[in-house]
Amino acid sequence: MAGPFNQLPENRVPTTTYLQRVYHLLFEHFGPQHWWPADTPFEMAIGAILTQNTAWTNVEKAIGNLRRADALQVAALHDLPPDELQRLIRPAGFFRQKSERLQLFTAHLIDNHQGDIRRLLAQPLAIARDELLKLKGVGPETADSILLYAGGQPSFVIDAYTRRLFGRLDRLPGDGGYDDLRRMFMESLPASAAMFNEYHALIVILCKEYCRKRRPLCGNCPLSVHCPAGSMNR
CATH class of the missing domain: 1.10.340.30 (Hypothetical protein; domain 2)
Known part of the structure; x- marks a missing residue:
């Protein structure tokens, strides 16, 4: 697959490029998620x-x-x-x-x-x-x-799924705490509530379907070829 991941070793891909590429790979695989389910x-x-x-x-x-x-x-x-x-x-x-x-x-x-x-x-x-x-x-x-x-405010949500995924991708910043991980998204991506909404939802569905806490299903994961943990499980 052509793209930024193939042009540089994983640990040298700039964070902005890396996060955008992950987003597009997830979006291409899963499509729009239309979160959050509520009326008001x-x-x-x-x-x-x-x-x-x-x-x-x-x-x-x-x-x-x-x-x-x-x-x-x-x-x-x-x-x-x-x-x-x-x-x-x-x-x-x-x-x-x-x-x-x-x-x-x-x-x-x-x-x-x-x-x-x-x-x-x-x-x-x-x-x-x-x-x-x-x-x-x-x-x-x-x-x-x-x-x-x-509120439709561009404030990225960090949850256990986000920490799990980016831990396995070996891209956790700082000590991997909430503030460091949120700052990585907030400072590296455009301040878009629509994108943050979609990105978070895509991370959740990826972790539910493939990047499971136990027995991850790496074989069909859209990120497995770029994932250190996935390469060990293929």
Whole structure:
């Protein structure tokens, strides 16, 4: 296959070129992913909080319960009795902890943004991100998911799949921590929410289908020829 990977040894390919080539290889293989599955920015944010430490299928059940209870609006969710909210989101796990976080989140929106998440997300990226990170239970991955998927802000989401893939590709920057890996994407790629959205979704599907945590299926992986781990598993 022609392209930048064939023109230089892997460890000498500039980061921008490398990341763009990985993106195009994934896009060519999988096509557009059309993430994130939600009807409103607020629902997207609720999903980002609920998906912590659980599978998306469980979040879908919890979101469905909230929708049937007409509780997918800021005021309605905020006003639910805690035990009722816990019952509705129980399928997502850690329901007591997540119930508290959801109601703290809605209280923050009511107190600071007239109950409108779009006002929070319309702020400059750095300001909105810093505000989200100050909320209890909102870490970097959750904050960046809300910014990217609910706010359309170009904030790259780093998750376990991203660390797994780029660890196997031997392209983890610095100590491989969240901030270093996010900075690599943010500083090396155009600030495009659409591209960041698609890139993250493509990484997720690659890791689910091929770059699995255990017993990766390297033979048919679109990146295997360029992957040190893949070359050992072929």
